[in-house]
Amino acid sequence: MIALGGVIGAGLFVGSGAGIAAAGPSIVVAYAISGLLVMLVMRMLGEMSAARPASGSFSVHAERAIGPWAGFAVGWLFWVLLCVGVAVEAIGAAGIISGWLPGTPSWLWVAVLMAVFCGSNLAAVSNFGEFEFWFAALKIAAISLFLIVCVLAICGVLPGTHAPGAADLTGDGGFLPKGANGLIVGLLASVFAYGGLETVTIAAAESRDPVAGVGRAVRTAMWRIAVFYVGSMAVIVTLIPWNDPAVVGHGPYVAVLDHLGIPGAGRVMDVVILVALMSAMNANIYGASRMAYSLVDRGQGPRALRRTSGGVPRRAVVASSAFGFLAVLLSYWWPTTVFSWLLNMVGAAVLVVWAFIAVAQLRTRRRLEREEPHRLVVRMWAYPYLTWAALAGIGVVLVLMARQPDTRTQLYFTGGATLALAAAGYLRQRAGRRG
Numbered sequence: 249m250i251a252l253g254g255v256i257g258a259g260l261f262v263g264s265g266a267g268i269a270a271a272g273p274s275i276v277v278a279y280a281i282s283g284l285l286v287m288l289v290m291r292m293l294g295e296m297s298a299a300r301p302a303s304g305s306f307s308v309h310a311e312r313a314i315g316p317w318a319g320f321a322v323g324w325l326f327w328v329l330l331c332v333g334v335a336v337e338a339i340g341a342a343g344i345i346s347g348w349l350p351g352t353p354s355w356l357w358v359a360v361l362m363a364v365f366c367g368s369n370l371a372a373v374s375n376f377g378e379f380e381f382w383f384a385a386l387k388i389a390a391i392s393l394f395l396i397v398c399v400l401a402i403c404g405v406l407p408g409t410h411a412p413g414a415a416d417l418t419g420d421g422g423f424l425p426k427g428a429n430g431l432i433v434g435l436l437a438s439v440f441a442y443g444g445l446e447t448v449t450i451a452a453a454e455s456r457d458p459v460a461g462v463g464r465a466v467r468t469a470m471w472r473i474a475v476f477y478v479g480s481m482a483v484i485v486t487l488i489p490w491n492d493p494a495v496v497g498h499g500p501y502v503a504v505l506d507h508l509g510i511p512g513a514g515r516v517m518d519v520v521i522l523v524a525l526m527s528a529m530n531a532n533i534y535g536a537s538r539m540a541y542s543l544v545d546r547g548q549g550p551r552a553l554r555r556t557s558g559g560v561p562r563r564a565v566v567a568s569s570a571f572g573f574l575a576v577l578l579s580y581w582w583p584t585t586v587f588s589w590l591l592n593m594v595g596a597a598v599l600v601v602w603a604f605i606a607v608a609q610l611r612t613r614r615r616l617e618r619e620e621p622h623r624l625v626v627r628m629w630a631y632p633y634l635t636w637a638a639l640a641g642i643g644v645v646l647v648l649m650a651r652q653p654d655t656r657t658q659l660y661f662t663g664g665a666t667l668a669l670a671a672a673g674y675l676r677q678r679a680g681r682r683g
Contacts (some may be wrong), residue, residue, distance in 0.1 A: 252333065256387040256476055258676070260441055261521050264481065265496040265503075267441075271434025272425035272490040273356035273417045276481045278434035279441075283473040285645075286442040288638040289602045290608035292628050294466030299447040299616055303460035304542025305449045310604045311546065313611035321674030322604040323543045325666060326446070327568070329594040329601075330536035333444075334529050334572030336591075338362055339579060341525040344518055358576050365530045366569035369537060370562050373454050376534045383527035390520045391476055395500060398483035401508055408509055416489050425490065432648050436655055439645055441477070443598040447535040454538075463626050537561055538570035548676070593665045595658025596649060599642055600666050606639045 283609055293306060302308040304323060309320025334388035337538035342357035356477065381642045397406065399529050404411030417423060424431060452458040484500045487507060499521075505513030543549045553564045578587040613631055616624055628635060649655040 249569070256384075256391055256524065257485065260477060260480065261499060261501055261524055263437065263441060265500045266491050267434045267437035268481070268485060268500055269496050270426065270437065271430045272421060273485040274425075275421045275434045275438070275485060275490075276478060278431055279438045279478045279481050281491060282435060282438040283477055283581075284440060285439070285602075286445065287473055288629075288634055288641075289605055290445055290466055291626070292635060292638070293446065293449055293605050294462050294626045295624065295628050296605075296609055297452060297613050298459045298462045298466075298626040299612070299620070301453040301462070302448075303450055303453040303538040304546070305446065305453070306601060306605045306608065307539060307542060308546075309608040309612060312607040313615070314604070316546075316548070316677045317673030318604060318608075319546065320543070320548045320676060323539055324365055324599055325594075325597050326668055326676065327536050327543070328571075328665075329443075329592075329597040330532040331568055331571040331573050332590050332594050334359055334362075334462060334532045334536070334569070335531070335575030335579065337525045337529045338576055341522055341529070344522045344525075347518075351513065353581065355576075358573075359601075361526065361529060362573050362576075363532050366565060368530065369533050369565045369569075370560060372558065372560060376451070376530060379530050380527060383523055383530065386523050387520065387527065387644040390516075393478065393594065394505070395479055395483060396489060396509070397508065398504065401641070402483060402486055406508065412487060414486075416422045420489050420491055433652065436648060436652065438477075438592045440598060443531050446601065447531050447556065450535050450538050456465070459625055463559055466626055479550055530674075532567055533565065533572070536572075540564040540568055540617075547680075573615040589661065592658045592661035594662065595655065596646070596662035597665075599649075600647060600662060603639065603642050606635055606642065607625065610635055 264275075267278065271278050284633040293309075296309045297305060297671075300309070300312075304311075304319070307319045307323030307326065310322050338358045338361050339354070341361055342354040345357045346352055346354045349645045365379075369376055400406040401409045402411060449487050451464055452461045452465070455461045475672075480501075484495075484504055487504050488495065488500075492503060492507075494506065498506070501515065501520075502517045505517065538561070540549065540553055541556070544551060544553045544564070553561070553567055555561075555563055574585065575590055578590065581587075609628060610632055613624075614630065615634075646659065
């Protein structure tokens with residue numbers, strides 16, 4: 249359920265509107281391409297995580313395969329990414345609640361949400377699983393119902409509707425209304441909508457049967473991505489014009505439900521989006537705390553965060569939550585400077601993480617085949633060719649980011665942060681050797 253819920257984020261419900269506005273109906277192709285890339289990355293990560301489960305996930309794999317500096321760099325970069333994500337999600341969730349309860353300050357709801365999810369993660373790992381189970385169940389039920397209603401409308405059997413045919417797919421400029429450039433913008437938007445799936449392998453390390461859990465999650469990645477992401481984009485651009493202002497203004501899901509005359513669509517989707525945001529907060533605090541603890545346990549961070557209580561790295565949980573809350577404060581104090589720098593710094597972080605995963609898998613697979621072939625319970629398809637293809641795909645996305653003014657700044661900031669962390673990790677590595 250955590251794997252299923254991890255596929256469905258707030259970015260899908262709201263952020264996909266910008267992608268549709270940029271790419272038009274070809275957003276379906278953009279999500280299919282980026283979905284294929286993330287499927288390959290998850291397969292590689294699944295292979296390593298099933299062979300050697302670790303709460304540090306890809307950071308541990310990178311350290312073993314490439315060197316301590318790599319584990320340090322990718323681990324702390326991911327930690328910052330998750331903590332900043334907590335801040336963004338808390339701000340979004342507080343905005344929804346403040347809209348329901350006018351007159352209440354959004355900072356109050358941010359504090360309440362941060363306290364709730366910090367507290368749930370402090371209690372026990374089972375609390376994280378319990379929260380995520382019900383969050384995932386609600387999100388899956390909501391998007392499944394949405395897809396069923398849309399398919400009925402496309403077939404013309406939903407009361408009050410008629411089959412739209414291909415009118416919205418080929419009208420208003422055709423399938424590629426803004427040409428290749430629009431498709432590129434849509435592709436970049438879709439790539440980052442898939443971020444967060446990596447937390448599944450972090451959680452698996454604390455499950456009763458991590459090998460089987462990772463295996464199931466990875467093996468079903470293809471149909472989850474196809475149904476939830478690509479399927480959603482397909483029905484949306486089939487039912488309403490891609491350039492409808494409501495697609496960006498209200499979000500594509502609300503726009504479609506309003507178009508179909510579904511009563512209370514906006515309020516229902518607000519609830520679903522709020523759940524998606526809270527789910528992401530919960531998962532990000534969990535993932536950040538486990539990554540921080542793993543790094544510290546390997547001598548890659550402050551020892552004060554190493555202590556556990558009841559099997560929970562509570563100091564790491566508090567530190568991760570505190571950094572997230574600090575990021576929220578920065579968004580109020582210096583929204584266009586410090587907070588903007590933070591957002592830019594993690595803008596392309598997921599691509600850096602994926603690149604480290606691919607390189608680590610190339611090296612780990614050779615070692616496993618030579619020394620412990622029985623551990624290869626999950627195998628990367630067509631190794632090493634698809635691994636190299638994934639690396640090439642990541643490279644292409646980075647080049648496309650460099651060509652777009654809106655994403656170029658993010659690329660530079662993330663690149664600078666990655667180089668700084670890699671240099672720090674390398675210096676620590678050399679110091680450790682001397683010692």
